Amino acid sequence: MKKHLLVMAIAAIGATGVYAQANDTLAKLKTSGNISLGVRDSSALSFTLGNGKYVGFHTEMAERIVDDLNKATGKTLAITYTPVTSQNRIPLVQNGTVDLECGSTTNNMARQKDVAFAVTTYMEEVRIATKANSGIAGIKDLNGKTVATTTGTTSVQTLRRNERSSGIDFKEVMGKDHADSFLLLESGRADAFVMDGSILAANISKSKSPADFKIVGEVLSVEPIACMIRKDDPAFKTAVDNSIKRQIADGSLAKLYDKWFMQPIPPANVKIGLPMSDATKAAWANPNDKPMEAFNSK
């Protein structure tokens, strides 16, 4: 009896792989008249205002992509916002629950085995945030210190890699989410918080006294952030890519960047204040879907 249950459970898990067949998303959108957009609850690029409202740089960009898809399919698609997490976003894109995920997903080799990515729209730089009076100015100063980072992010691995290559030794603590990691830094349980620059900037801007914190040191890793789509669907990828290239070319994406990173944004009406990085500018100048490994080869 117990064995049967086990086999059934395993079969149920295995069955999720069955949906991962190549399919034609454009045709699916045409017949259903509905597109499911993957969004995030609290990322710097896509977040919720509550009541099922999702906003952010990437979310608004995705809405414009849908506008362009409307022209391509000749139909006005209804948008369903599907909140996803780091853990479920890839399976949800694979099994068709989500058609287009524009959150804060890093394009890397491991993920390219399961899904495809549109051209890179944001280059994330992993940086160090610390208290302004800590005296920490770079990764070298972290020797013997306690460093916070967030569970379930690529920064954890970046941190370990830097620790090994630079021969320094520090204690890692992993917060359960970004707010928790920032609390570790704020409460003095950690001396530094290593994370995506946009997340650091957003957390500092929302803190009680933003002047007490600063982002310091070298860029530890650059990560191309891109919209995620199903694998082996060239027609849909071309449609999405073309829309993004159009938005870059006519300057509307730059306007969106200014709106979400340089102007006060909801819900607290504070500025993140993160000017566009050279890496992002380079990605826009030559739209590409290169994975993270292509940028950090040593």
Place this chain on the structure above:
Amino acid sequence: MANWDWQVFCKDTIDGEVLANCWGSGGKDISYLHWMIEAWGWTVAVSLVGLVIALVVGSLVGVMRTLPNSPWLVRLGNAWVELFRNIPLLVQVFLWYFVLPKMIPAMKGFPPFVLVVCALGFFTSARIAEQVRSGIQALPRGQRYAASAVGFTTFQSYRYVILPMAYRIIFPPLISESMNIFKNSAVAFAVSIPVLAQFYLQAGEETGAQVEMFVGVTALYIISALTVNRIMTAIEKRLRIPGFVAAGGTGGH
């Protein structure tokens, strides 16, 4: 059965190369399997230390609540149970970790492990105290009177008459409680103790092998809880007195 990749456990946690010995050389060069076993160690440590605290404090408070002629100790015991049983565990963990050290500066130096073990231990102690109390009150009142009649002090009557029977009565729920503390130990993740729950989230993200990591972590949780269950059941069998508290646990006399 889908494309399962169990080799992922042998990969190095930094460069993702498959390690020949599947374990790594220690220090920073370790495999995911090595990391998972370390995380298991944290889970077991948090649970076992928490369980010891819970059993000791829970027994003390449980006894306190049944003491004759000590109304203030009874009230203190009642307050303890109500306090720790009515606040959600996760909230308690946060209180221990973030709030108490702010109010009591001496606690700032406490390692997170100690704080989380206190939170988990005291939360479970309230539940165990309630079980100990019910075990004691399930005994016929005559036992207490008999103990007094032969000249036992309160301590002696608890030590030699009441508690040995009460513990036998409450052993089955104690087994559940010990298994629960293993499962509840996952909350330690919320305050950055690198337990299994945290390993799953991180390693699944890094390797893209969510399902494999999930299966591995689940297996370790099952092994831990089942081991505790078997050990406690064996103890229960050894302690059983024929004729009293029969296998059905109905508290016959």
